[in-house]
Structures are given as C-alpha cells and as structure tokens.
Amino acid sequence: MCGVVGLIGTAEAAKEAFLGLTMLQHRGQDAAGILTYDGDGFHRIKNIGLVESVFNRENMLSLTGNMAVGHTRYGTTGRGDMIEVQPFLLSYPFGMGIVHNGNIVNCREVADYLKKKARRSLLTRSDTEVIINVFAEGLARTPACSPDGELSFDHICEAARGVMSLLVGSYSIVIPIADKGLVAMRDPGGIRPLVWGRRKAKRSEDAAGILESGEAHIIASESAPLGFLGYELERDLKPGEVLYIDPKGNVHTRVVDGREARPCMFEWVYFSSPESVLDGVPVYGARIALGHGLAGEVRRRIEKGDIKADIIVPIPESSRIAAIALAEDLGIPYRELLIKNRYIKRTFILDSQEKRQRAVNLKLSPVRSEIAGKSVLLVDDSIVRGTTSRKIVELLRQAGALKVYIVSTCPPVKHPCFYGIDFPCAGELVASSRDLAAIERELGVDAAVYQTLEGLRHAVSAGQSGFRPCMACLDGAYPTDVTAAQGFSCARTKDRQGGNP
Ligand code: SF4
Numbered sequence: 373m374c375g376v377v378g379l380i381g382t383a384e385a386a387k388e389a390f391l392g393l394t395m396l397q398h399r400g401q402d403a404a405g406i407l408t409y410d411g412d413g414f415h416r417i418k419n420i421g422l423v424e425s426v427f428n429r430e431n432m433l434s435l436t437g438n439m440a441v442g443h444t445r446y447g448t449t450g451r452g453d454m455i456e457v458q459p460f461l462l463s464y465p466f467g468m469g470i471v472h473n474g475n476i477v478n479c480r481e482v483a484d485y486l487k488k489k490a491r492r493s494l495l496t497r498s499d500t501e502v503i504i505n506v507f508a509e510g511l512a513r514t515p516a517c518s519p520d521g522e523l524s525f526d527h528i529c530e531a532a533r534g535v536m537s538l539l540v541g542s543y544s545i546v547i548p549i550a551d552k553g554l555v556a557m558r559d560p561g562g563i564r565p566l567v568w569g570r571r572k573a574k575r576s577e578d579a580a581g582i583l584e585s586g587e588a589h590i591i592a593s594e595s596a597p598l599g600f601l602g603y604e605l606e607r608d609l610k611p612g613e614v615l616y617i618d619p620k621g622n623v624h625t626r627v628v629d630g631r632e633a634r635p636c637m638f639e640w641v642y643f644s645s646p647e648s649v650l651d652g653v654p655v656y657g658a659r660i661a662l663g664h665g666l667a668g669e670v671r672r673r674i675e676k677g678d679i680k681a682d683i684i685v686p687i688p689e690s691s692r693i694a695a696i697a698l699a700e701d702l703g704i705p706y707r708e709l710l711i712k713n714r715y716i717k718r719t720f721i722l723d724s725q726e727k728r729q730r731a732v733n734l735k736l737s738p739v740r741s742e743i744a745g746k747s748v749l750l751v752d753d754s755i756v757r758g759t760t761s762r763k764i765v766e767l768l769r770q771a772g773a774l775k776v777y778i779v780s781t782c783p784p785v786k787h788p789c790f791y792g793i794d795f796p797c798a799g800e801l802v803a804s805s806r807d808l809a810a811i812e813r814e815l816g817v818d819a820a821v822y823q824t825l826e827g828l829r830h831a832v833s834a835g836q837s838g839f840r841p842c843m844a845c846l847d848g849a850y851p852t853d854v855t856a857a858q859g860f861s862c863a864r865t866k867d868r869q870g871g872n873p
Pocket residue numbers: 563636637638639788789790791792793842843844845846
C-alpha cells in the first residue's frame with residue numbers, strides 16, 4: 373500500500389506534493405520521493421524514510437516546475453532499497469516518470485515479456501518499473517513517436533489499453549510526460565483508490581507555467597489532501613479510466629477497460645484517513661457503521677453470558693471511530709486506555725514479525741489505574757496475523773484486567789492479498805485454518821467477536837445497491853486471475869523479513 377499524488381498547473385507543485393504526501397504518510401512509511409518537471413528537465417529527490425526526513429528547505433529548492441508527482445512507499449514487492457524508491461524515470465519516449473499504488477500479480481511474466489520481446493532490460497524487481505515500460509512501449513509504437521508525430525489522447529489511451537490488457541492486479545498510477553502533461557489511470561477493477569480535484573490556479577510571476585488555463589489539478593490516493601491544499605474534489609477515477617491533462621490545461625477522460633468496480637474494503641476498515649471519501653463513501657461514516665454492525669453480534673454474546681464488559685477500549689488509531697459507535701449502542705463506557713507513542717511507526721507496516729512484536733511495547737502504554745480490576749472489551753480494526761492483538765491482550769492482563777474480550781470490525785482474514793496489502797502468506801494469518809475457539813486461545817482472550825461479511829459490505833457501501841467491494845482476503849473471491857501469484861507469496865514474505873530496511 374502506498375500513497376501517490378500528482379499536480380499540474382500550480383506554481384507550487386513541489387510544495388503541494390510535499391504537503392500532499394505528508395497527509396498520505398499513513399499509507400506508507402518506508403520511503404518517499406517527489407519528481408517535478410519545469411520545461412527544461414525532470415528534477416527528483418527520493419530516499420528511504422518518512423516524508424519529513426527525506427525533504428528539507430534546501431533540497432526542495434531544486435524541485436522546480438509546475439508539474440509534480442510524489443510517492444510515499446510501503447513496499448510489498450522488490451527488495452525495498454533505494455533503487456526501488458519511487459518516482460521512477462524513463463527517458464524514451466518523450467521522457468516520463470511514474471508513481472504507483474498497487475501490486476501487479478503477473479509482474480514476473482510481463483518482465484520476461486519485456487525482456488524477450490521488447491528488449492527492455494529492467495533495473496529493479498519493482499512492478500512499477502514493469503508498468504512504466506509497458507506504457508512506454510505502447511506509446512513508442514504509436515504515430516506520436518514518428519519525427520513529426522504529435523501525442524494525442526488517442527495515443528495515450530492506446531498505450532493505456534496495452535497496460536490494462538497485459539497487467540493483472542491493482543494499480544492507481546500517475547505519469548508526468550515531458551512537455552505533454554499528466555496522465556492518471558486506475559486498474560479495470562478500481563481496486564486501489566484514486567481521486568481527482570481542481571482549483572482555480574494561483575498565478576505566480578516566476579512560475580515556469582506550462583498551463584495557460586488558470587486551473588490547477590490534483591490526483592491523489594485519497595481525498596484528504598485536497599481540501600487542505602484548496603482543491604475541490606471533482607470525482608474518483610472510474611475503474612479502467614484514463615485521465616489526461618494536456619499542456620493547455622484541457623482535461624481528457626475515457627474508460628478504456630472498465631469492469632465491475634471492486635475497491636478494496638480495507639481502505640475503509642484500516643488504511644484511509646477518516647476524513648477521506650472514497651468512491652462516494654465517507655471513511656468516517658463507514659467506520660461508524662462498522663461499530664453499529666458489530667453491536668448486534670456482541671449483544672448476542674452478552675446475552676449468552678460469554679461477555680460481561682465494564683469498559684470498551686479501542687486499539688488506537690483506526691478502531692477508535694467504530695469503538696465509539698459500539699459503546700453508544702451497547703451503553704458500555706468508552707475509555708481510551710491504551711496511550712499511543714506517536715513517534716513509533718504503524719506495526720502492521722513494519723516488515724518482520726519480531727519488529728512487530730517489539731514495537732507493541734514501545735508503542736502502546738496501558739493506563740493501569742483505570743484497567744486494574746475491570747473486564748475490558750478491546751476493539752481492533754482487524755486481526756490479521758494476531759501478533760499485535762495477542763501482545764496487547766498480554767499488556768492489559770499485566771495491567772490488572774480481570775477479563776479481556778476482543779472484537780474485530782473486520783471479519784476473519786483467511787486468504788492472502790495479492791493486491792498490495794502485506795499479508796501474502798496464508799500460513800501467517802491467524803484465522804486461515806482456525807475456528808473461533810482456536811483463535812480465542814491463540815489470542816489469549818476470554819472471547820472474540822468478528823464483524824460479519826454482510827455487516828462489512830453494508831458498512832462500506834453506504835447504501836449503494838450493487839456495490840461489491842473486493843473482500844477476497846475474507847471470502848477468497850478474487851476480482852482478477854491470481855494464478856501467477858500463487859506460490860510466490862510465502863517466499864516473498866520471507867524475503868522481506870530478511871532484507872528490508
Ligand atoms: S484481498 Fe483484501 S486487502 Fe487485498 S485488495 Fe482485496 S479486500 Fe483489499
């Protein structure tokens with residue numbers, strides 16, 4: 373999972389990319405980068421680390437131009453070293469860059485094709501490099517690349533069609549092309565989010581200015597940065613849609629390979645910022661609905677005598693909203709008794725089991741005075757490996773909790789994700805081969821309650837009939853062919869545990 377941002381027509385493209393990335397930092401904390409274009413050439417700063425640590429006043433001065441893309445990385449493929457930090461650059465045709473959020477399932481197959489058929493040698497194991505080469509190969513074959521050729525939207529759509537027919541998986545991407553403008557596209561299932569916003573441009577005397585229209589545009593993984601930067605949300609890109617903003621500021625859009633929308637349910641459950649609105653569904657509202665949905669399940673267990681809780685305690689941050697709704701429904705006091713150290717990275721994003729376990733102790737401190745002698749109903753957004761939950765249950769018991777129950781706003785995660793969330797190996801998932809009683813034992817809780825599939829679908833669809841998000845990690849119904857990924861997944865996980873920063 374990563375965060376992407378693209379800007380065009382603003383005199384402060386690099387600054388806005390930086391601020392946009394800061395607002396998307398929760399989507400990835402491994403590395404960050406910004407690429408700008410100023411009419412003379414591309415300029416790029418990228419490094420391992422948080423956005424704040426990669427950029428400073430001095431290096432930002434080199435990022436000139438009114439077109440920019442930015443990326444904040446949470447790596448799921450490749451080795452995770454500097455060479456794989458985005459944005460990527462390619463010199464032919466025209467000169468272009470790319471930022472990408474998602475994961476290509478048949479990446480290795482397509483990399484072989486590029487090597488053998490297109491004679492393109494790849495420098496990394498990153499799927500982003502595969503995407504940009506497939507797109508570039510498609511553009512290079514159009515008349516736009518003849519000596520007098522002009523790049524048209526038809527040419528761009530032809531190249532995008534090539535990407536969508538060859539690549540299987542999830543991809544929300546933004547591509548700046550030298551002197552030609554900005555291209556964005558979303559995979560045919562719209563698995564990863566991508567939004568588009570507009571703003572009347574703030575004109576500046578010394579801006580290099582490739583746009584004349586007086587309008588600036590932003591493309592981003594989520595809507596959260598838009599309001600902050602003064603942009604109006606235009607809309608989400610549709611599944612399989614290409615959006616192109618040319619040097620005069622004209623906007624061209626076309627769905628080149630649209631299929632049924634299958635956006636990832638995890639965006640609402642865990643990943644996206646609460647103020648974001650994705651595919652018309654507010655994240656905050658979805659989390660409230662998840663809490664209300666859980667209340668019925670928990671009440672049943674209370675009536676059976678399995679649960680008798682004195683307080684409801686959220687695991688910060690993303691379960692807080694659902695926990696408030698749950699507490700309201702059940703009439704049980706809501707208490708924030710796990711205090712988060714905000715300077716430690718999100719444990720789910722940390723890349724090894726050991727780091728995750730160690731991080732829990734550093735990250736959350738229980739308020740002993742309020743926990744001792746109480747029965748605690750703990751609310752988690754999801755239980756994936758179970759490692760973090762088990763550790764928190766231990767923390768609560770050490771703090772004197774009489775009983776510890778856990779409720780998950782997400783149903784049991786039983787299957788690998790091949791679309792960019794880092795739980796690719798079924799053997800790592802606590803619910804993959806255990807029944808509820810075995811999960812309760814594994815987590816060390818007195819009772820566990822999960823959201824139902826129907827409750828989740830209802831919460832993230834906000835009443836839109838026929839809305840069918842991807843829930844493949846819960847029900848095994850993958851929205852694409854995943855044959856190419858089977859067998860790779862566990863090896864890749866071990867790879868990451870050994871090699872990443
Ligand atoms: S498999 Fe799960 S985590 Fe992966 S895209 Fe689908 S819903 Fe999201």
